[in-house]
């Protein structure tokens with residue numbers, strides 16, 4: 059198994075499948091009265107969060123605790139991090155504490171890569187800037203697999219602010235590895251220059267893509283992008299790229315609607331779509347714990 | 363003053379000959395190059411070049427002496443074969459007055475290892491709003507002729523026009539850091555395939571090219587001299603070629619790192635590869651090498667930019683841009699262009715032309731009887747592995763750590779005094 | 790990826806070595822254990838058979854079938870994968886996790902008979918007991934094994950033993966079953982690795 063999970067590109071098809079298969083067993087355990095395994099007893103997992111993300115932190119914390127690991131939360135607020143201690147000094151502290159794994163969320167792209175050069179423990183990227191969010195991609199793959207029965211050969215549209223989305227980057231990599239076809243749908247301003255090298259098609263026309271997809275993954279679009287002239291108004295954005303019941307009606311019967319959350323209801327997705335049976339938004343959260351348990355198990359159980 | 367007899371040096375790569383260095387000048391070349399009591403320097407197999415001249419050096423003093431001082435930067439320069447460096451104005455305080463440029467110039471004199479020629483800021487505090495007192499700096503003891511807001515672009519077109527016009531009065535030149543700031547907000551690396559993958563905000567080539575095009579037109583319009591700092595893209599080369607063909611008085615520099623490294627280095631997220639303008643693609647590197655050979659890009663300048671460990675051992679986005687360059691520049695040029703330029707072509711691009719642009723009349727002159735003895739001896743056959751810890755610079759941010767590079771400076775002479783002997787700084 | 794062949798894989802062990810039990814022997818042993826379970830549990834009332842993955846599972850399935858043939862009792866069958874309960878994660882690394890299946894009736898208040906192929910150090914059984922405890926609260930737990938090869942490292946003994954095979958620590962016991970390996974046999978090998 060790989061030493062760190064920094065990018066979805068670190069996973070080949072076999073290792074990604076192994077993580078997803080194990081997550082199925084982890085998820086089954088969540089239905090039991092005792093939701094705890096002794097597997098990682100005595101191991102220390104540090105959640106190092108430089109960016110507020112309660113949902114991701116709680117998901118990793120629950121995953122580590124269900125495997126009986128000791129969890130230390132190191133958040134940017136109320137610790138030396140906010141007093142301007144450098145990432146390297148923090149890394150050396152974690153190293154001295156004997157952290158077996160560091161789960162890091164950071165607003166700077168590549169911060170987990172830097173961290174991995176300074177600590178011996180496993181580093182898991184829990185979202186870095188506009189770069190990657192590999193465990194989100196794994197849980198999306200898990201959801202797709204359980205809803206669609208498989209991933210290979212399926213067609214997934216990723217819609218929204220691709221340029222600034224770490225979820226999109228990780229999903230494009232992982233879905234390709236697992237044999238899916240991906241189409242990115244966005245206004246041209248929100249598609250990166252250089253996207254031609256990605257294993258994905260690009261479309262500016264959401265309606266044209268709808269009839270052929272098995273899943274639609276809606277990305278969050280931050281309102282401040284308007285100020286940077288990426289698109290003229292929220293209204294125009296949702297008219298061209300938002301998911302509403304009319305667009306949902308043009309999807310194939312079996313197609314599902316995904317969103318990594320937190321979502322802006324009304325702009326990129328209407329409330330009735332978000333809450334419809336096609337939406338996987340709630341189960342994505344539950345799947346997140348199982349997938350992260352599996353990632354922790356495989357990384358920490360790996361050979362020295 | 364020591365008299366040196368340099369034995370068997372190949373001037374500009376020519377046949378081995380002897381040089382007599384006495385009283386600050388090359389006293390004789392050839393068979394009669396001998397004098398009683400002269401200290402002998404064995405230059406068997408070494409190439410003698412006019413001392414290199416760097417048009418673009420950041421010495422960090424005053425203000426960031428923890429990263430570099432005039433003394434440590436001078437040591438690095440001498441070890442790199444330089445006898446003159448032009449010190450950029452983005453110090454703290456900014457070199458935007460006669461007082462600051464004279465201070466830097468005096469510090470260079472005191473160090474005594476290279477001639478430190480200050481560059482004056484174009485605008486007050488590099489703010490891009492008001493012209494600094496360019497004439498006062500020109501008239502100062504430092505005799506400033508090159509003006510630059512480097513680190514920042516003089517992006518107001520009216521202000522740029524005025525600056526270009528104004529310095530004509532004392533044959534000055536504006537060295538432009540070409541970067542349209544509205545196109546590089548938050549930019550971290552070259553905008554392209556790699557930035558798309560790494561999720562780092564892109565620095566598009568057009569942000570450089572559009573400013574070069576604008577300034578070439580302005581310089582042509584007012585008949586002024588323009589120098590373009592650190593040209594980094596294929597498109598910039600095309601524009602400069604076009605401007606030169608039109609007769610615009612434009613010169614341009616390329617850095618060693620833009621001649622060697624590409625944006626894929628960012629994949630490590632190690633900010634030692636973060637620089638402004640950013641490392642570009644392999645096609646750009648190839649175009650820059652061609653342009654240097656062709657003469658469209660006139661010179662190699664280091665953009666030597668020391669930074670402390672704290673400013674580099676951090677997240678990519680938080681790191682300061684810049685790389686060390688003085689101690690490795692000639693090796694890299696030898697590596698990528700010696701076969702096409704020859705030593706004479708290298709001397710043209712790293713000594714004669716930069717000296718001419720900067721108005722340094724004692725520098726950039728081939729070793730010959732009567733010429734000021736500013737020269738360097740390089741062993742082209744040597745190979746060395748770059749070890750950041752053994753560099754003379756106070757900082758360690760070399761992007762070449764661990765790389766094996768050709769060539770080694772054996773000795774450097776400034777006005778007849780040895781600054782480097784046996785590959786070591788004399789003081 | 791550098792993963793070891795998982796314990797759940799169907800890769801058959803090498804069959805070089807001395808054959809201790811043949812197909813017929815194994816069939817007779819299963820019959821005998823089925824009878825013993827019926828006898829010791831008053832007709833297998835409240836009994837749940839739980840096979841420990843991998844080869845304990847087909848053995849448990851055979852016992853369920855034999856018991857049903859002998860006494861027309863339908864004994865519930867469970868499957869236990871103890872990978873996540875092992876205490877040698879640090880030493881042996883992560884393995885792929887097999888499927889655990891609790892019978893619909895659950896195990897609370899039941900008499901659970903754990904079934905495994907070989908009883909050796911006892912660590913697998915300890916892990917299985919830990920796993921059982923997280924699934925429910927059985928009234929009693931018994932252990933049935935095809936082979937007991939000795940060398941216990943924990944105070945664990947089997948209630949039903951097919952055959953005691955004295956072994957040296959340098960030897961290994963391979964159990965082959967038709968369901969996983971294409972044929973039934975128990976082979977004693979000299980450890981080569």
Ligand SMILES: [Zn+2]
Nearest residue numbers: 512513539591
């Ligand atoms: Zn610059």
